[in-house]
Amino acid sequence: MKKAFIYLMTFLPLASFAQQIPMFVGTYTNKTESKGIYIYNFDTKTGEATLVSTQESKDPSFLARNNNFIYAVNELPNQEGTVSAFSFKEGQLTFLNSLPTGGESPCFVEVHPKGNLLAVANYTDGSAALFDLETNGVLSKRNRLIQHEGKGVDPVRQEKPHVHSTFFSSKGDRLYVQDLGLDQISVFPVNKSGTAYSLAEESEDFFTPAGGGPRHIAFDKRKNFFTSYWK
Numbered sequence: 509m510k511k512a513f514i515y516l517m518t519f520l521p522l523a524s525f526a527q528q529i530p531m532f533v534g535t536y537t538n539k540t541e542s543k544g545i546y547i548y549n550f551d552t553k554t555g556e557a558t559l560v561s562t563q564e565s566k567d568p569s570f571l572a573r574n575n576n577f578i579y580a581v582n583e584l585p586n587q588e589g590t591v592s593a594f595s596f597k598e599g600q601l602t603f604l605n606s607l608p609t610g611g612e613s614p615c616f617v618e619v620h621p622k623g624n625l626l627a628v629a630n631y632t633d634g635s636a637a638l639f640d641l642e643t644n645g646v647l648s649k650r651n652r653l654i655q656h657e658g659k660g661v662d663p664v665r666q667e668k669p670h671v672h673s674t675f676f677s678s679k680g681d682r683l684y685v686q687d688l689g690l691d692q693i694s695v696f697p698v699n700k701s702g703t704a705y706s707l708a709e710e711s712e713d714f715f716t717p718a719g720g721g722p723r724h725i726a727f728d729k730r731k732n733f734f735t736s737y738w739k
Contacts, residue, residue, distance in 0.1 A: 527553055530560075530599070532578060534568040538585050544568050545580060547599060563601040565592060572626075574619040577645035581614035581628055582606070589614035591628050591639065593647050604646050610653040611635040616673040620680050620698070625705045627674035627683060634669020636685045638707060652707055660691050661718045672723040683707060688721040 531550035535542040544565030548557040568580035578601060582590040589612060593604040611630025618627050619641070626639040626647070634656040640648035660666025670689035676682070676698070685694040694711040716722050 527551055530596070531557055532571050532573065534571040534580055536567050536569055536583070537565075538567055545571070545578070545594075545601060547596075547601065549599075560599040561601070563594065563603070565603075568592070570614075570616050572617045572619050574623045574641075574645075577604075577619075577623075579617050579619065579626060579647075581609065581617045583613050583615060586612070588612060589630065591617060591626070591637075591647065593641075593645055595645055604644075607639065607647045607650060610637045610650060618674055618676055620676050620705055621678065622680055622705065624703065625676075625698075627676065629671040629674045629685070631670050631672060631688075634671050634687065634689055636671050636674050636683075640704075654685065654694075654696075654707075656687055656690060656692070658690050660689050660721070662721070665689070665721060666691070666719070670721075673725070675725055678727070680705070684725055685711070686722045686725060688723055691716045691718055691720055691722065693722055693725070 528549045531548040533546040537544055543562045545563040545568050547560045549560055550557050565580055567583045569583040570581050572579045576596045578594045578596055580592045582592055589609045590606045591609050592606040594601040609628045609630055611633030613632035614628050615631040616629035624641045626641055628637045636654040637650055638652035639650050642648050656669035659668050666689045668689055669687050672688045673686045675684045681698050683696040683698055693714045696711045697708040699706050
């Protein structure tokens with residue numbers, strides 16, 4: 509993965525009168541002076557951002573939010589990555605815990621709509637990891653590691669699998685896993701048992717044009733179609 513700062517903004521729900529909202533920024537810290545995660549007050553009318561606080565974290569290159577919890581993938585150089593959980597209150601993040609992701613260079617994280625399952629994309633290893641979440645936001649355990657095999661047509665970028673993102677559907681009934689290295693999108697049904705959620709063992713796989721390298725997806729308003737963003 510190219511070493512550059514990565515910024516991601518996650519906003520709390522807006523009321524019609526809201527003007528100041530929290531903005532969370534994740535960065536790379538390796539060989540830089542960055543501390544990790546930066547929290548700003550973002551003015552929705554002027555576009556100005558005012559720094560409120562910082563939270564030390566190693567290479568938190570991508571962030572996801574669920575209510576008052578923030579999750580960051582730690583894209584540690586040349587080693588297995590981690591995913592970290594934080595609580596958010598009064599402009600401050602508090603570290604909860606961290607777990608290994610099962611692969612190198614985790615580059616994406618997303619929380620299930622019900623808030624009790626978390627998915628991570630491990631870019632270098634070409635795998636996707638699933639974690640159970642406690643009601644207090646803590647990462648409980650890694651319950652699944654989906655390992656891809658194979659390669660694509662581009663000898664430089666597709667020499668092996670490179671999972672780039674893991675999106676849950678808005679209803680939480682599917683997980684979409686995008687693999688840049690294999691030109692592949694895997695769709696896993698999400699099963700529910702009581703209050704627990706888990707993935708089906710098998711996926712339905714779709715393939716983009718050779719060499720396209722799907723990174724992310726976006727759905728239309730009716731959720732009937734989606735577009736894949738390629739390299």
